[in-house]
Amino acid sequence: MTLVVGYWSTRGLGETIHLVLEYLQVPYERKTYHLNNYEEWLFKDKENMGMDFPNLPYLIDGDFKVAQLQTVLKYIGRKYGLFGSDDSKELARQEEIMDNIRDLRYRFASLVNSPVFEEDKVKYLAALPNQFVISIKRSLTQYETVLGERKYLMGDKLFVGDFFMWHLLDINECLDPTVLDDFPNLARFKKDVESLPQIDSYLKSDKFKKFPINGPFAKFAGATVSREINISKTTP
Template sequence: MAPVIGYWNLRGAVEPIILTLKQAKASYKLRVYKLGDAPDFDKSDWLNEKHNLGLPYPNLPYYIDGDLKITQTLAILHYLARKHDLGPRNALESIRSDIFEQGAFEITHSLWTAWYVESDQEFEDRRLGLDSYLVEKLNHTGNAFGSNKFILGDRVTFVDFLLYSTLDYIRQYKPSLLDPYANLKSYLDRIEGLPEINKYLKSNSFSRFPITDATAKWGNDTIQKPY
């Protein structure tokens, strides 16, 4: 049987996992959990299973392949990278991969912190700080990336899909933030041009939105207006 990936019906934290599996041409099944409508946003579809799946650290996303059960996004990505040779191959590559992994993860966390808030006013207040933070972090990322084809050179790895998703979420949110970085914009095009990724992005299985769930103040509509 194919491994099962469990997550909500959105891109969020699961997309780098899906892209890594697509690049590896690995089969999988997606268990999509439903979030209830406002105002309650009922999570019982997930909560009713959360402690009954034998997950050692119950969380979404999860990866189940027979007796193998993994949670936590980065743990799943590291496992898949080792399994499909989509990770670093030496100490220097590991250092560079770790740096970009941490950088992308921190940027994504900043998006969630700003978008998942209680009120529209809080969102507007946080958005100003988010934009300033993203300007700084994109500068770091663009400089560190340099003229490489992919993060580790000419070979695509799992951390490319982590960075790709992060950058694309920013691109959907406020495209102008990426305008100063021709290398990052061409990198996004390069990832999307990979045959397996391109096939997936053009399929009915993929949609740019939602990025977040219905409780967020941005990214949860099927069509979302950028800033």
């Protein structure tokens, strides 16, 4: 049965799902919502999905429908052997990594939507010890240490968090191509993931788009729209 993945016409939060499904070679279709026709999602499909908590990204697997990035990734991971464990401690480590990467992804989103983007970008890319809250490099240092002893984030076996991390690293390299220069283990990890035959093929295909990464209001790599966006349903 072919899965359906719904998301906007940006890399955004949907790309990690695509990466996992491409790696697994699971048949899937994309339901892409274009920002120039945002009403299709907001005022049509969202209200008629038959879901308890409709949101983007979403996954449809037969008569089962679920939304939210982390939930979709874990569902696919459990179904196809890329997430979960009978060992509660190993499962907790997987959950911890997923939550941490999500936090870093939100930090990136906060940066690119900041009204003082250029000022905050300097802090975000700084390696100074006093930049605890915003510096991405301080956080990457933790992963650099972890990957000094492991091939992937959990060891020798891939899990969905590795694809989530690849996405995070790639969009940060789009922001600053030198961001991994001081992190050889992370650079090696990123290369290993994108060198997987299924991922290499996907990244070279027309299905993968490097840009846009973000929505139209972002100060970096935002989608271009040709009309005003107004989410008020009562406004023509």
